[in-house]
Amino acid sequence: MTDELAGRIAALMPRAKADLAELVAIPSVADPRQYPPEKCRQAAEWVAAAFGEAGLRDVHLEETPDGSHAVVGHRPPPPGAPTVLLYSHYDVQPPLDDAAWTSPPFELTEREGRWYGRGTADCKGNIVMHLTALRALGDDLPVGIKLVVEGSEEQGTGGLEAYVPPHAGELHADALLVCDTGNASVGVPTATTSLRGLTNVVVTVATLKGDVHSGMFGGPAPDALAALIRVLDTLRDAEGGTRIDGLDSTGGWSGVGYDEQQFRTDAGVLDGVRLTGSGSVADRLWARPAVTVLGIDCPPVVGSAAAVPATARARVSLRVPPGTDPHAAQEALVAHLKTAAPWGVHVEVAPESTGSPFRAATGGPAYAALDKAAQEVYGRPLSFLGQGGSIPLCNVFARTFPESEIILMGVEEPRCLIHAPNESVDPGEIEHMAHVEALFLKHYADSPRP
Structure with a gap:
């Protein structure tokens, strides 16, 4: 199944690139002082249509308390199967210094094997990863799926954090894939388990x-x-x-x-400092x-x-x-x-x-299933990484769903330069992490329930 699934995902990569190009072309910066808010609405509607086409049901927009729109949808589980929540966000950082970009920030540009553009990694690349995994599985979805893709993560106004508790029943899942992080480096499958x-x-x-x-x-x-x-x-x-x-x-x-030395390179530390x-x-x-x-x-x-x-x-x-x-x-x-x-x-x-800081519990069946999937795709066990930044939503999820496993993963890695000019993504990471996600869903369905 792994080889067959890998072939399906490889065949979907031209579509993944086209999808990402369409999404990147929408300047969905969640700051009405700089960009028209209808662009965020346009991105949300694109995401809703794409996940509806990928097989989810009742995919629609929900207004959150800060005025942004979250895309939500679902697909019920087969009898006795667990449910997995897929998370990402469609809003992006502003380009900052346009002159510092080698290519236009809102135009997907391939250069030296990477795809450049604002949001290619953070976080539209993760949206495309989800879509590619779901399309590869098709009707053979072994778990229930719930979806939430928010529109104000970068602005930090807390729309989804406020939306989650009163809608806990609609969003509850056994495992939550918070896809707004990534691997320690290209080719090193990684889950982020600690946030400051x-x-x-x-x-x-x-x-x-x-x-x-x-x-x-x-x-x-x-x-x-x-x-x-x-x-x-x-x-x-x-x-x-x-x-x-x-x-x-x-x-x-x-x-x-x-x-x-890698940190010095990634952070741009000057020689001699x-x-x-x-x-x-x-x-x-x-x-x-x-x-x-x-x-x-x-x-x-x-x-x-x-x-x-x-x-x-x-x-x-x-x-x-x-x-x-x-x-x-x-x-x-x-x-x-x-x-x-x-x-x-x-x-x-x-x-x-x-x-608040966050630390994930890694001893449950979801982490075991993810490790198995990572080893099959990358040929090495799952690594654990910390992150110096904060994702307040993780603590909201942890308080609202204390029995659920929370996994932070995705297509981002240090060379992506998220939030900086010349943001990019390695398309191989989209392909391989989509494969990991698809295999995870299959392995998790077969995991013994606590």
Whole structure:
């Protein structure tokens, strides 16, 4: 069956390319300030039509609380068979710097064996992966299928997160394939099992009633920007690792590692610049808190005056690993920033949103079925990967469906450059991961139920 199924999927790849080209051509950026909202609606309708044609029933659009539209549909299971939810999203990041793209961002372009365009990997490539797997199986679907493809994941406005709990009965499944991640590298089948959580704060430093002339008052008059720099510098140790009082920064990662040179290449680290922190790259990226200064409000260089700044502020982001409560981490960050303030300066810290970390349980029948499928397609066992980013929906799924297995997988890998100019996908990953998904559905149907 594996060889026959592989042949079917290979024969479907020209259609997969055509589908992806049509989807990429729709600039479904979920930000009405930049792109017309009807483009997101157009993408949603394309997705609904495609999955209806692929054999799902009652595929339609549901408006979510943030105004975006989710595509939902289903196909009932054969008697006694489990049900699998397939997830992805059709909204994409904006192109950012159009001039940095080698080819037009909303035009699928093949170059050196890869397909380029915004959304080719994140996440329209995963939509096409789902479609290819379903088409290859045809009427021979051994499990029930539920589908949800959302339209505001990149905007982060939480439409689907709010939609899921009151519609739990419609979306419940034994296993949930959250296809918004991918493999550690091309040819290495991988499930993402760990996601860091997130908390942000805005810290404001005030020293004077107003800016004063640096020639008349500079020296004794406390410089708010200098004070802010002192405060922010205390968030890192001498090696650049995150150091926040009351927060453990010694965690270790036990899954697949991340080669340091590969990380330098993937992250675009300049020659001669050392990586920050200590321990393995995987430790620092997936198992420990990580602080980032996202922005600073202060006088710009161009147009700056000879004045001592009276106020300055910064937005600070803290990623937290599984096992760390994001609210407790936020409290530790706030206390640290206030305690670190020099010279008696006035400090205010305004907390922003928090997001919980996620860790998947990997000992169930769905993971066993996925591992078997991965070995048949790639010739190697399934690897486990962490991700430094957050997917809040995973925690919503975990709370709403505590008995269900959640698997994060997909066609993305480091060379895809998701969210950056020149995003691309390896078409071989679409083909092979569609094969893995199709085999998974067959193996999972045969798995003993708990």
